[in-house]
């Protein structure tokens with residue numbers, strides 16, 4: 001029984017080398033990316049990553065390994081001190097409408113209803129007025145918020161706010177969805193529900209997603225690929241393709257075994273990381289702690 005289980009999770013995990021996903025065919029291509037903040041912290045060093053169209057890539061690693069810095073470099077909010085980021089072969093010089101960044105906070109306009117928040121974002125993207133309501137309602141149904149179209153954000157639970165934010169992100173239909181621990185502030189039950197919902201939406205849309213998390217279970221619930229990062233300096237140490245069938249169930253035995261294996265890898269990574277001297281943080285005003293999201297809405301304080 002145990003042997004069969006081990007066989008299943010091992011055959012569901014494939015280690016990738018950078019050359020396995022060619023830059024020429026990648027949707028997102030990151031080459032030799034480095035970033036040093038003004039306070040001398042090397043947040044990223046020599047990061048190479050190619051993401052294919054339609055992949056769900058989870059960036060996973062301990063605090064401070066540069067996950068958010070990498071995500072904000074993809075969004076165009078961090079201007080890396082070295083290397084390049086390209087989308088569809090075009091080097092990016094800043095934020096663009098092809099990428100949308102979602103945060104742990106739902107970042108809804110409090111004076112607009114659920115539908116109003118979505119139609120506002122559609123208007124900002126130039127969607128004709130006649131299409132906005134129908135499109136908003138379509139995505140409201142997709143995140144199971146029907147009946148709450150005219151509700152204001154303060155009347156919603158945390159999970160519902162996040163669903164509204166997800167509906168807004170999907171409705172504007174960015175080429176790439178960038179998510180920074182979006183479910184981090186939700187309770188365990190709501191978090192699982194959001195993961196299942198996002199998973200079923202992704203299975204239907206196959207949108208290219210880059211999702212930051214430090215939760216191994218979440219990464220394996222969602223990711224078609226899991227990229228492990230290590231700190232000091234921030235870098236990629238493993239790139240894993242996950243072939244567990246979808247939809248995945250949070251209690252699936254093979255998934256649970258895989259979680260244990262990756263937790264072991266992360267412990268090794270932490271052990272092998274050289275501690276870096278403490279640098280003052282407060283004087284720096286650089287992203288990711290002070291950025292504007294791609295959607296153009298003010299980024300809430302982290």
Ligand SMILES: Nc1ncnc2c1ncn2[C@@H]1O[C@H](COP(=O)(O)OP(=O)(O)OP(=O)(O)O)[C@@H](O)[C@H]1O
Pocket residue numbers: 037038039041042043061062063064065066067068069070214234281284285286287288289290
């Ligand atoms: N604005 C900033 N100015 C200076 N240093 C920063 C800034 N933002 C992040 N750092 C440093 O860069 C390194 C990487 O930070 P980053 O937030 O990208 O890591 P992370 O893996 O996303 O961490 P967490 O999971 O805690 O959010 C850390 O050492 C952090 O202290």
